[in-house]
Amino acid sequence: MAPNIVRRRMTRIAFAAAGLMLGGMIAFQPVQTAQAQGPVSVADLAENLGDAVVNISTAQTVQGRRSVPMPQVPDGSPFQEFFEEFFNRQNKDNDQAPRRVQSLGSGFVIDGKEGIIITNNHVIEGADEITANFNDGTQLRAEIIGTDEKTDLAVLKVEPETPLKAVDFGNSDSIRVGDWVMAIGNPFGLGGTVTVGIVSARNRDINSGPYDNFIQTDASINRGNSGGPLFDMQGNVIGINTAIISPSGGSIGIGFAIPAKTAMRVIGQLREFGETRRGWLGVRIQEVTDEIAESLAMSEAMGALVAGVTDDGPAAKAKIEAGDVIIRFDGRDVEEMRELPRMVAETAIGKEVEVVVLRKGDEVKINVILERLEENTPTEASVETDEEPVEEPAAKSEVLGMMLAELDDQLREQFSIDADVTGVVVTEVKPDSSAAEKRITAGDVIKEVAQEPVETPTDVETEIGKLKDDGRRSALLLLANPTGDVRFVPVRIEDE
Structure with missing residues (x-):
């Protein structure tokens, strides 16, 4: 769910005094300074938009598994048989009784004729029943047209008797930090609630998915606001409220909305295909x-x-x-x-x-x-090797705080390194080295140094020497872990 807090805004009035000597007296004149002002009122805007915002209620049936623990009593106690019979009966009844779980969220209408409503995927995920509750008390059963977990969006459809009040998407790219915005939603199930704030930041990455570029706002957003619209002062939807940062579960003034530009393309695909196509x-x-x-x-x-x-x-x-x-x-x-x-x-x-x-x-x-992009796009396939076992002992050396060795069958078995992983194996890392700081560990395999392939410890030493001669302060290593997953790691070389 998504909460936010409206910051307290305080305006300071500064007065300056100018002294002028007139007949032995000093006259002081107040100097007025310009003050930044927010909108005087958003009442007209809120009244015009309120009917397009809906409360989303969902219900889901889950199998009851609320086992009641039996008190611990000594063996042979006269209460043991009584407790066993009572609690076994209670737990059996509870295990068989299904429960109805309900949740609340927000949404908004973007197509009044077709009855298309937008909300968050997490608001309706797993629901058996979805109901859209309108400002005038009307309740309509909603069906899911499509959902997208990566952007947390869902498209719903209702069958209205008459066209619904709808709102339009705006240009989320044109908003600036400091612009006023208004949120309407259903916080804590209270019903249509209006809050006002500003855009606090743009393009926020909160590690919720691969396409994060959230609008951050201090307009108060709380549990139940998820899926509701974030409006600009022209009444256009420039974001969809979806997440908050809150240690307490309530609004602390840090909320996030999916930009309209991101949402519009996903929504268009969900309406057309019922799925996303990236x-x-x-x-x-x-x-x-x-x-x-x-x-x-x-x-x-x-x-x-x-x-x-x-x-x-x-x-x-x-x-x-x-x-x-x-x-x-x-x-x-x-x-x-x-x-x-x-x-x-x-x-x-x-x-x-x-x-x-x-x-x-x-x-x-x-x-x-x-x-x-498919949801189950396969990863790189492993390749079997037909190399003969190496009889001679592997060559070893120390470079950048790492003990290195040629990769042979014995070391593969020791570090459980897959057969298709090639390069120079790290057998030991000094605790106080730059390599240790970069979390390089024994069993990692160096595949490249400065984008040059390496097969022996000597190769690694040679490439590091070239970098030192060129005045480089760090060496870029391409490392593979024992299962073959690779990453680039820069390691300092100035002290070498």
Whole structure:
């Protein structure tokens, strides 16, 4: 559910005094300063929009499993038989009795003729019955047209006798931090409630999903407001209230709304297909930190670092490689890693797009034909190896606080390393080393150093030496864990 708090706004009136000597007297004159003012009243706006906002009530049948614990009594006690018979009977009755669980939320009408209502997926998830309660007391049974867990959106449909009051989506990209907004919803089941606040921030990532770019607001949002609209001062829906940060469960002034731009595309697909249809690039990415940027000789930390490429995916077919940094997608700069999933998801399936990557310091343009993202898209398949066992002892050395060795059958068995993982194995890490700070552990396998493949400890030493000669302060390692999952890790080398 989604709560928020309206901050207390205090306006300070400053007075300045100017002294003027007149006949031996000093005259003081107050100087008025301009004061920022919010809207005088939103009564007309609230009255006009209230009928388009609905309260969503749901009911779900669950099997009762409320077992009652039996008191502990000594064996042979005269109460033992009585308690066993009583509590066994009570627990049997409870186990067989189904219960009705109800919940409340909010929603709003976007198509009055068709009876289309928008709410959050978590408001109606698992419900057996969904009822839309309108401002005039009308109650209509709602059916689910489609849901999307990744953006927490749901589209419902009711059958009204006459067209319903509806609201329009606005341009969420045009809002600015400090703009006034108004929320209408059903907090704590109280019914239609209006709150006003400002946009506190934009493009917030709260780690709720791969496409997070929430509008943050201090308009009071509480339990039951989820799925309700966030309006601008022209009465357009610029967000859908969906989450809060609250240690107590009540509003503390930090609430989040799904931007209208994000919602509109998802809602359109749910209405048309009953499901979402997103573009898929087929890469695993990670953030480009300042250390990674320095190790790649990048002037600034930006883009999305490709940590892995899915076999037979669009990126693999277009020859995008692990270690590439995607800096531009379909004509748009990728400033941060988290922007790329949204860009890809919003792009039409089957479209050929230009992807610009940084590869070993050079910009490379690659054309990729996007495919459809499936919920169960397979991960990279493992590959069996036919290599003969290595008879001689593995070569070892110490680099960057790590004891390294050539990967042989004995070490594979010792660290449970999959057969398709290749590279140089880390057998030990010094506790006070930079490698330890980066959480490199024994059993990790170094596949690349500075985007150059390595097979022996000597290879690692050679590449580290080149970096030192070039004045680099860190080395970018491509590491695989024993199961083959890879990640890029920058390790300091200045003290080596």
